[in-house]
Amino acid sequence: MPELNLTSAPAHLRHGSSIGQPLTRRDGVLKVKGQATYAADNHPPGMLFAVMAVSSIAHGRVTSLDVAAAKRHPGVVDVMTPDHKPQLAIDPEIKTNPFVFRMEVLQSNEVRYANQPxxxxxxxxxxxxxxxxxxxxxxxEVLPALVGLDAGESFVPPVVGVGNPAENTHGDVEAGLASADKKIEVTYETPPQYHNAMEPHAIVAAWDGDRLQIDMPTQGLMLSLARVAELFGIAPDKIHIRSPFLGGGFGSKGLMAGPPVLGIMAAKLVGKPVKLVLRREQMYGPVGHRAPTRQRLRIGTDAEGRLTALDHHARTVSSTFDDFYEPAADASHTLYVAPAIRTSHDAVRVNTGTPLFMRAPGEATGSIALESAIDEMAWACGMDPLAFRLKNYAEVEPITGKPFSSKALRACYDQGAARFGWAKRPLQPRQMRDDDGLLVGWGVGTATFPALMFQAEARAAIRRDGTGAMEIGAHDMGQGAWTALAQIAADAVGLDIDRVTFKAGTSDLPDAGIAGGSAHTATAGAAIHSAGAAVIAKLADLATNDERSPLFGAGNAGVIARDGKLIRRDDESRSESYTEILARAGVAEVEARGTGAPNPAAMEEYAMHAHGAVFAEVKVxxxxxxxxxxxxxxxFAAGRIVNPHLVKSQLFGGMIWGMSFALxxxxxxxxxxxxxxxxxxxxxxxxxxxxxxxxDVITVEEHDPHVNALGIKGVGEIGITGSAGAVANAVWHATxxxxxxxxxxxxxxxAQR
Amino acid sequence: MKQFDYVRPATVAEAVAAAAQPGAVYLAAGTNLLDLMKGNISRPDLLVDVTHLDGLDGIERLADGSLRIGALVSNADLAHDAEFAKAYPAVAEALLSGASAQLRNAATVGGNLLQRTRCAYFYDTASRCNKREPGSGCDARDGENRTHAVLGWSESCIATHPSDFCVPLVALDAIVEIEGKNGRREIALDELHRLPGNTPERESALEPGDLIVAVRLPPAARGFAPHARYLKVRERTSYAFAIVSAAAALRVENGKIAEARLALGGVAAKPWRARAAEEVLSGSAPTADAFQEAASCALADAKPSGDNSYKIELARRIVVRALTLAAAGTPARIPALPASPFASTSGAMHA
Structure with a gap:
């Protein structure tokens, strides 16, 4: 792969703060010209092609494979089967940590779902x-397949999502319902959905002795590295993963799945580099999906339309061999205030690949049911759905009672409604038609997604030539990490963005955490911010301790970094350039590391979420x-917006996905x-x-001093929430x-007309 | 993929001779065939590439007023031929409602006629399918079948023919010109596709080696131009097959329907000409009542083949709407969203 050079585009030359600027993607030209090297674009010398054979049954055993026939076919080099494969260092069925999911890497003849390798x-x-x-x-040998939400005995899973309790109770739901003036009980169903990233899962694996070179799209370089290391029994520093670009991930490329492991095994088996790319249909099985749900909501209100109880139960499925439970009911934790809230889950096991994180896991499925049911409740109360939501606006997080670190949802409702023209909406459904006689309906949905932080590290350097460097193994899934994180990096080292070499996307760089949970910009950004501060502090030490410097004696706290210079905070006429400081000190560069991590004290004290309000018009x-x-x-209110242009794209994408979910x-x-x-x-x-x-996307101003140093909440997933419900509610209002x-x-x- | 031979014949006669061999198939744009080969549904031994044959890519008006469309004319070229769109607006609208712009640029007239069903059980080689593997059974019959046939199906097969283009063509009495081992012959398009009966694997009247060389619209087809529409209900605005579609064409004289043409798509293994409904309309005024009666008549023999009884009611409503739109008159320009119920929505961009 050619070295990425993203530092010299003159269009990006600018002065002042980079954060907040609507830069276009710095990798955009490469992509438009087809020069961005995705995993499957790599062709090391001598490379062979691997293709998975997958099961056409969902449950049973493979009793025979005609390996001889396959081997006779011209060009076939070898056939890897349970009887003929490199041994792994550990049993892939062992879950060595909670982020390890079981995979099928030919460990047995058992078939547990259709499309299993x-x-x-x-x-x-x-x-x-x-x-x-x-x-x-x-x-x-075919055994009966378990299919659907009623496939077997249901059970209560130990946890849902990532470690959430399956059941959560606040107040007395039954009492709240019993005392309600009006109540509804409604059941919603959502189907299984698949990530369908445009780029299929792909790997090019090449062994050189005990060293392993991997090209593979991943949302989690370090998690993948650790998993490959333990599966193949080699030290992590013998493995190099390149993942400069992903053609979408949406959660399906977050954790190591079976197929890329098979690619590495195949390369080991034949002793040559091997490429393995999934066919589109092969992505419907071994690489995760969004599980179906059936959600029952019971809601009660008093005579004024205030909630007395909210009971949200979700049935979902997991595979027969592993555990991931779509935390759909948890969507009811944060949005509407009620004296009694209960969320609960149960599940059945079916013959499916294990469900997994898929853009807004839990929030997406839960949101469409909750927002629809809230609309039904508003209608039962004879209230405008937006007025009903405002009446039940949560000033503190309902399920915990914690204050919000920030919450500009009211402004979202106001600004969205004004832009949309909501005030003209008739209360009754089926009242509006357009000039062509088509039914017109308007709906609203509230968007919500937690503001999460993971762990990350970054390395910053400032060089004697007045340039800077920032290194972090971050992931660009198409969302724009190459650009947004470079903007943060530029500000962190006080340089123009094009004077900072920004490196990301490979496993030899500091751990950027996982690109998931809408937390990548916040997490990686915090690490970059802190690495930048650390390197500036080192530089400042050089200057302020040197009596030849105009900054001598200024002290660390008294210096700011801007445009390649350190400037005395209380006297801007006194400054010195990075070049001068380093030249005099006789060092080529100063370097420092920084970390980003959640703040447990703040998390204990505050509920942290991004919010939004989506308004939709449909014609039927x-x-x-x-x-x-x-x-x-x-x-949408999502804290600090690092790049309004890219954020808008993320929110557009989410809103389109919400529409997709509904329709x-x-x-x-x-x-x-x-x-x-x-x-x-x-x-x-x-x-x-x-x-x-x-x-039309509005980003509502929001300053959050608690979520992280930069005040970023993340926008990767929130767009899908609220949007799906808004469209569904608009369909009701139309028809x-x-x-x-x-x-x-x-x-x-x-059925009805 | 299975290895296969590929030939590029220089003449139609050479093509016919090559394709008459067992295991041979014609390759035109391949927009359907290549998918079938990649999915292991079709495993031909020999591809006979007809795309370089001369003389099959013209659109010509014949002396008697017919129009002859070469089998290799692309769907896009035909739909965007101004003369063609003016004379046969429902056909152009149907073409533009099919597939995507990229596919329409590649797909040919002959290939469109011979595209295979989109029944998921036909494509899923692990399922039983009498069309793919005669005598194996039909897993669609008790399967996921909400989009399957409601007319002309049998216990052997409930698949539908997915073409949009064929629906107005069959309504307009299109004729298919075929070159075969015994020379040139022609049949009505209505006779090209067969209903499944007990032999769903036999999808058309073509014999081995037969090559469709042209589609001809007879002189009378032009007479419907002022009142001809195609309407297609689907589950997204573009790049989706019809749940149900209809082509309606009227010849209106002195406020009465002198002659009506009506065909349905997405309901049967062939484009479904509704002749009895046409009779109902003939001589009557273009009123809502008449259209309702025609719709009932068109669907009189319909029955659900599975979880799809809604398609019968939907088809009735589409017939009424298509007739209503046709009676109102062909629009001066093909709508930006061709054949869509939202065709008139302002601000829409081309699908």
């Missing part, structure tokens, strides 16, 4: 490997039931075989350009038909 064919060409995989013609053909979103406005996305599973019948982008519908209406199964289908709107 059952063999790998390695060949000189992709075509030969593909045909070799077909020629294996597996035979199976009154006879034919086809739905089209015609307008969306989203107002399009569903993996259709054959209830007998457990196979997914639409595992391709032709039939697994997501919105196409023609579905996406004009979108008067409340559909409680997503995506909303034409037939459900045809």
């Amino acid at each position: 059952i063999a790998v064919v390695i060949a000189e060409t992709l075509e030969a490997a593909t045909e070799g995989a077909l020629l294996l013609a597996p035979r199976y 053909d009154p006879e034919l039931g086809q739905i089209r979103v015609s307008r969306m406005v989203g107002a 399009h996305e569903e993996a259709i599973t054959d209830r007998r075989s457990g196979r997914i019948m639409n595992a391709n982008l032709g039939e697994y519908h997501i919105p196409v350009n023609a579905d996406v209406p004009p979108l 008067g038909v409340r559909v409680r199964r997503f995506p909303i289908r034409i037939e459900e709107l045809l």
